Amino acid sequence: MSHAMASDPTAAAAVLRLFFHDCFVNGCDASILLDDTTTTTNLVGEKSAFPNANSLRGYDVIDAIKTSVESACPATVSCADVLAIAARDAVSLLGGPTWNVRLGRLDARVASRDAANANLPGPGSSLPSLLDAFQRKGLSARDMTALSGAHTVGRARCATFRGRVASNSGGGAGSGEAINATYAAELRGACPAGADGAVAPLDVATPDVFDNGYFRALVERRGLLHSDQELFNGGSQDALVRRYASDGAAFASDFAKAMVRMGNLAPAPGTPLEIRKYCRRPN
Ligand code: HEM
Missing domain, CATH: 1.10.520.10 (Peroxidase; domain 1)
Structure with a gap:
């Protein structure tokens, strides 16, 4: 490796x-x-x-x-x-x-x-459907949120998030998307029409380090995929996302346990x- x-x-x-x-x-x-x-x-x-x-x-x-x-x-x-x-x-x-x-x-x-x-699960998934997809594998809500922290590394193609940033022209009002307006504008810049092979980091701050940056980004409403931001959008996983955002060791420990179960x-x-x-x- x-x-x-x-x-x-x-x-x-x-x-x-x-x-x-x-x-x-x-x-x-x-x-x-x-x-x-x-x-x-x-x-x-x-x-x-x-x-x-x-x-x-x-x-x-x-x-x-x-x-x-x-x-x-x-x-x-x-x-x-x-x-x-x-x-x-x-x-x-x-x-x-x-x-x-x-x-x-x-x-x-x-x-x-x-x-x-x-x-x-796909990038447009809602929180209930993410919970359901993991529960069907015998994995808990906590496992699901911890495992999603894998998105602290890697990249996604414009095709997987273009829709949600294109419809967001200024802060989320009316778009139904919880997304930081400056971040949405950056993503529109990274994904001009026709640039279908272009990618953006799933963790905007530290895309090549396995840390808890993904959860800090979610709290700042800078989740790349709709399915990412669903973990912190007023639902049942908000408290756990906040915990992982402030306690990298708690995330690392839960992630390791959830990877064993998966x-x-x-x-x-x-x-x-x-x-x-x-x-x-x-x-
Ligand atoms: C919770 C549900 C999940 C959804 C909806 C999801 C969806 C996605 C999508 C759409 C991409 C980008 C693919 C593309 O560019 O077309 C991606 C990338 C990635 N996913 Fe997930 N994912 C989920 C969970 C996970 C889990 C559990 C792991 C590992 C434990 C994982 C690891 C990754 C990694 C590392 C990348 C980046 C790959 C690369 O850079 O080539 N994902 N995911």
């Missing part, structure tokens, strides 16, 4: 998001890593699902780690375990907490685009499992 980050510091955020998108779709089984194939298995996988298709990255980082693990110890460590450990190390290398990862995950021989579309999400009984040789295809 540190080798990958030396050539591309943004690889850490990419891998952390990959792990979330793996675990939320039939458990942490590396199903996210399977390429679509029309040959023998006719697999329509998760990579082409709406939340993944144009922005999920880091597959090459996991491939490189798996290749070196395979040459040291063949057919022993699953892609799912590689991803779980890489995500943990990505966080700590960015200055965040660390935790013990329980090992022994197996890799699915199947993946589902439909399940990815159904299970992964990382223990298991595939449904009956899912065909194995230790994959190459992460992109079943053996």
